[in-house]
Amino acid sequence: EPEVTQTPSHQVTQMGQEVILRCVPISNHLYFYWYRQILGQKVEFLVSFYNNEISEKSEIFDDQFSVERPDGSNFTLKIRSTKLEDSAMYFCASSEASRPSGANVLTFGAGSRLTVL
Amino acid sequence: GQSLEQPSEVTAVEGAIVQINCTYQTSGFYGLSWYQQHDGGAPTFLSYNALDGLEETGRFSSFLSRSDSYGYLLLQELQMKDSASYFCAVRDRKAAGNKLTFGGGTRVLVKP
Numbered sequence: 655e656p657e658v659t660q661t662p663s664h665q666v667t668q669m670g671q672e673v674i675l676r677c678v679p680i681s682n683h684l685y686f687y688w689y690r691q692i693l694g695q696k697v698e699f700l701v702s703f704y705n706n707e708i709s710e711k712s713e714i715f716d717d718q719f720s721v722e723r724p725d726g727s728n729f730t731l732k733i734r735s736t737k738l739e740d741s742a743m744y745f746c747a748s749s750e751a752s753r754p755s756g757a758n759v760l761t762f763g764a765g766s767r768l769t770v771l
Numbered sequence: 772g773q774s775l776e777q778p779s780e781v782t783a784v785e786g787a788i789v790q791i792n793c794t795y796q797t798s799g800f801y802g803l804s805w806y807q808q809h810d811g812g813a814p815t816f817l818s819y820n821a822l823d824g825l826e827e828t829g830r831f832s833s834f835l836s837r838s839d840s841y842g843y844l845l846l847q848e849l850q851m852k853d854s855a856s857y858f859c860a861v862r863d864r865k866a867a868g869n870k871l872t873f874g875g876g877t878r879v880l881v882k883p
Contacts, residue, residue: 655799676807678808685869687870696858696872696873696874696875696876697806697808697814697858697876698873699870699871699872701871702869704869709869710869712870712872745813745814749869758801758802758804758819758821758860758862758871759804759816760806760814760818760871761816762813762815763813763815764812764857765813
């Protein structure tokens with residue numbers, strides 16, 4: 655079964671450092687997303703990406719965040735200068751766009767746990 | 772914007788039936804989805820309702836009433852492996868990026 659893969663599974667960094675989280679979405683999916691989940695809390699939308707550009711972003715996704723699709727398979731989330739409150743599980747997800755219901759069916763990766771010290 | 776309300780926790784015994792309610796407020800509406808998340812795991816898609824009524828997928832069913840801005844997930848013949856958090860999520864038709872907004876999650880604890 656196709657899956658979304660994420661690396662690293664866990665990253666520990668010092669406050670102020672740059673972090674890049676990597677994702678390989680499902681190959682025939684066209685929409686890509688980053689969500690985050692602080693421990694014990696709900697899944698929060700960060701950004702969606704379609705046709706090589708950001709289609710929507712939340713208020714969390716400020717200037718410290720950026721996304722990129724550097725080649726045909728990878729999708730990355732960069733945090734320029736990490737803060738303590740960025741500590742969370744970051745989930746990449748992808749969805750089909752070929753049918754109306756497809757966009758409601760997100761396939762999530764296993765997540766990258768970011769710990770900022 | 773969107774907001775979703777669901778109970779924080781439900782406890783039940785194996786074999787029982789659990790209903791998780793979800794009420795939502797959104798400026799547009801393009802479907803109510805349900806996701807399951809085990810501790811330490813990723814959310815996984817369970818079901819989706821775009822129209823009023825009941826959708827059945829094995830032991831799990833999901834219901835939607837658009838006029839009441841309300842839906843529920845029904846878990847039948849509960850098994851220990853069903854212990855997890857369950858999130859409802861809505862997609863706002865106006866959202867250009869297909870953003871799903873998730874509720875706070877309902878933690879279901881299944882006891883022997």
